Amino acid sequence: xxxxxxxxxxxxxxxxxxxxxxxxxxxxxxxxxxxxxxxxxxxxxxxxxxxxxxxxxxxxxxxxxxxxxxxxxxxxxxxxxxxxxxxxxxxxxxxxxxxxxxxxxxxxxxxxxxxxxxxxxxxxxxxxxxxxxxxxxxxxxxxxxxxxxxxxxxxxxxxxxxxxxxxxxxxxxxxxxxxxxxxxxxxxxxxxxxxxxxxxxxxxxxxxxxxxxxxxxxxxxxxxxxxxxxxxxxxxxxxxxxxxxxxxxxxxxxxxxxxxxxxx
Numbered sequence: 065x066x067x068x069x070x071x072x073x074x075x076x077x078x079x080x081x082x083x084x085x086x087x088x089x090x091x092x093x094x095x096x097x098x099x100x101x102x103x104x105x106x107x108x109x110x111x112x113x114x115x116x117x118x119x120x121x122x123x124x125x126x127x128x129x130x131x132x133x134x135x136x137x138x139x140x141x142x143x144x145x146x147x148x149x150x151x152x153x154x155x156x157x158x159x160x161x162x163x164x165x166x167x168x169x170x171x172x173x174x175x176x177x178x179x180x181x182x183x184x185x186x187x188x189x190x191x192x193x194x195x196x197x198x199x200x201x202x203x204x205x206x207x208x209x210x211x212x213x214x215x216x217x218x219x220x221x222x223x224x225x226x227x228x229x230x231x232x233x234x235x236x237x238x239x240x241x242x243x244x245x246x247x248x249x250x251x252x253x254x255x256x257x258x259x260x261x262x263x264x265x266x267x268x269x270x271x272x273x274x275x276x277x278x279x280x281x282x283x284x285x286x287x288x289x290x291x292x293x294x295x296x297x298x299x300x301x302x303x304x305x306x307x308x309x310x311x312x313x314x315x316x317x318x319x320x321x322x323x324x325x326x327x328x
Contacts, residue, residue, distance in 0.1 A: 091162070092105055092106045092107070092161065092162045093117075093147050093149060093162055093164045094106065095164070097179075098166060098168065099170070099175075100175055100176065101137055101139070101168070101175055101176025101179065102135050102136065102138065102176065102179045103119075103135075103138065103166070104134055104135050105130060105134040105136070105149060106134075107130040107131075107134050109131060112130075113151050114129075115129075115149055115150060115151050115152070115161070116129055116130060116158065117130060117134070117148065117149055118147070118150060119136060119138065119145060120148075121138075121143055121144065121146075124140055126326070128182060129234055130149075131236075133182050133185050134182060135179070135180060136181060136182060137176050137177075137179065138166070138168050138176060139176050139269075139327060139328055141168075141170075142168055142169050142170055142173070143168060144165060144166070144167050144168075145165070145166045145168055146164075146165050147164045147165075147166060148162070149161050174288055177262070177269055177288065178262050178266075178267050179262070180262070181328065183236050183328055184259055184262065184270055184328060185236070186260075186262065186263050188263070190240050192240055192243045192259060192260055192263075193259070193263040195216075195260070196213060196260035196263050196264050197263070197264060199212050199213055199216055205291065206266055206289060206291065207291070209264055209266060210261065210287055210296075210298070213260050214257070214298060214303075215307070217253060217256060217257055217304075218304040218307040218308070219307055219308060220243075221247060221252070221253060221256070221304060222246060222247045222304070223247070223248070223301065223304065223305070224249055227247075228249055235251070237251060237252045237255040237256070239256050242256050250283040250284070250302075251272075251283045253300045254270050254283040254284055254300070255283075257285050258285055266287060266288065268285055268286070268288070269285060269286040269295070269327045270283065270327065270328045271283065271297075271322075271324050271327045271328075272326045273322065273324045273325035273326065274323045275299070275322050276320075276323075277321075278302075282302075284299040284300075284301070284317075284322065286327070296316050297317040297318075297319055297322055298316065298317065299322075303315065
């Protein structure tokens with residue numbers, strides 16, 4: 065009778081608590097590189113059910129689909145973050161399979177904008193990263209590096225109008241594919257610019273929102289200039305047609321023309 069009660073109790077535990085509670089699944093959220101402003105999530109694209117990660121600080125929330133490369137930024141500055149891994153139950157219903165609270169206290173608030181993350185994925189072996197190093201090898205300061213890469217992208221990449229017709233909401237640019245095809249949408253321009261600058265040590269944000277005069281959702285960059293301790297708004301996609309036609313256009317934009325909704 066006693067043994068039957070024990071078995072019944074264990075059965076109730078398995079019904080009401082996720083299997084992760086019993087240590088059958090390893091930790092999903094890793095903060096080994098917290099000092100750099102990034103966290104990683106363990107996820108097997110081929111084995112696990114559809115999962116997302118949600119990162120919350122105060123009233124600001126970012127949600128990402130988990131995929132092949134799962135490095136995510138804590139780009140909202142110092143403070144307490146709640147990281148949740150969500151698993152699809154059915155339809156749009158998800159359950160929390162792991163949650164962790166992290167108190168982020170960065171030594172350098174801009175270091176997070178140097179990292180390779182899911183949507184700005186770069187490494188030293190990529191052609192675009194090697195190109196950035198080649199282009200800037202004779203540059204004397206960060207502004208010269210910014211200008212030479214800006215000039216390269218605005219002259220080399222054409223806007224891909226056909227891509228906007230069937231773009232998937234989960235689309236993430238691959239910088240070498242952009243470089244090789246020499247075309248892309250604003251998102252592609254901004255990710256390529258961010259990746260190339262980050263790879264040579266210049267903090268760069270990918271920013272999404274709206275620009276005055278453009279009806280559709282837009283993407284651009286903010287680039288940190290160490291010498292003057294300021295963030296410069298740069299829009300390679302908007303400027304590209306002007307540069308190609310030899311028309312005058314200011315690389316550094318007026319902030320009053322841009323309305324930020326999200327930044328990475």
